[in-house]
Amino acid sequence: MNCTETQRLLHAYIDVELDMMDTLEVEQHLQKCPTCLAIYNNDQALRTAVKTGSLYFQAPEKLRKRIRSSIPKANKAALLAQAVSWRGLSVAAVLLFVMLFAAWGITRFWPAYIAGISLPQEVLAAHVRSLMASHLVDVPSSDQHTVKPWFDGKLDFSPSVVDLASQGFPLLGGRLDYLDNRPVAAVVYRHQKHIINLFIWPATQDEGSETNTTTLQGYHLIHWKESGMTYWAISDLNLNELQTFVQLVQSSSGGLPH
């Protein structure tokens, strides 16, 4: 890769938006070219200054209150409109409705509530278990092409395994685990001295696809869904670094088209 090409891709490299091949080529070029390295260092200095500066404007408390109070109002108005249209109904019908609603509420929210608290706990337990016993990995390897095929025949899906060693998250290996009543893939990475377990299994239809962050007993958990798979990343890393890791995993499966 020459200087023109490197400088064209430099910002995508800084923002961790490049695929593996281009990332490696940019890195190789930076190692031998002081001019490009100086540009890279300037960009990084600027980024650090922007990120660490007090440039983020927090919403004033009174705006928070204003919005909180305007949202339920919109909703109360809607409920009131419904109530008015029910005026013609008999009391019995209303009672029946209330009972049906209660029954619906129980069936609708109860399982979600149970699943909502027990799955993160399950993930946490699996993570802690993997650290306590000497059973962190079933297949110890830093090579994605060794780890990924190892899962073949052991699971009914093929988890994505990416190589993030150059970004500071070397692959340690893979392991079978059991979560949410099914066998799942655990892909293990390391960052400095912290272990990250990335659990992967096929997603069910009714889950949302947003990225959720939870903290349990000092461990951070990030959960997201992508291409039909459910992902849980857990570690005792600080949240920022775990988020960086998650972004790397997400972007290395997507990559930047060019």
Place this chain on the structure above:
Amino acid sequence: MEKHDQRLRFEQLILPHLDAAYNLAYWLIHNDQDAQDMVQEAYLRAFRFFQGFRGGDGRVWLLTIVRNTCYTWLQQRRTDELTIPFEEELHDLECDALNPEVLHLHRIDQQRLKDALGALPVEFREVMILRELEELSYKEISAVAHVPLGTVMSRLARARKWLQRYLADEMNEEKKI
């Protein structure tokens, strides 16, 4: 009863991103009171159109609405903000290699950095805010700002170069005095 469910979802998925909404509005509009009004309007719109929210990242969805609300406001009041001949200026800059040792992190004054970001044309300012302060991916920025991925990348590259030049010039001025 869909309504109750929806309100709950709105509170969980959209309300928590108030700081992100305000920060973006403030950087686009540069004025606390107007930014607050924009955020409130955006929230009301978001609530009204929440049925159309098909999952995904609630923050990205909300920021798209905040951005659109602010742009409508800017178009009505400050048309000059949206028509700055920035392309030319940046083109010159690219031919002109930047002196590689100009930036020293400890010397970047916070107020100057704030001024520099504020002086960027709005299309460039918004990608910087979304990338550096909200840490959105290029894909997410492209959704919020309604521009292709390649444009996100080139705007970020140009904005960063321009900021470095701005800060470096300020430092050189200082030396002369």
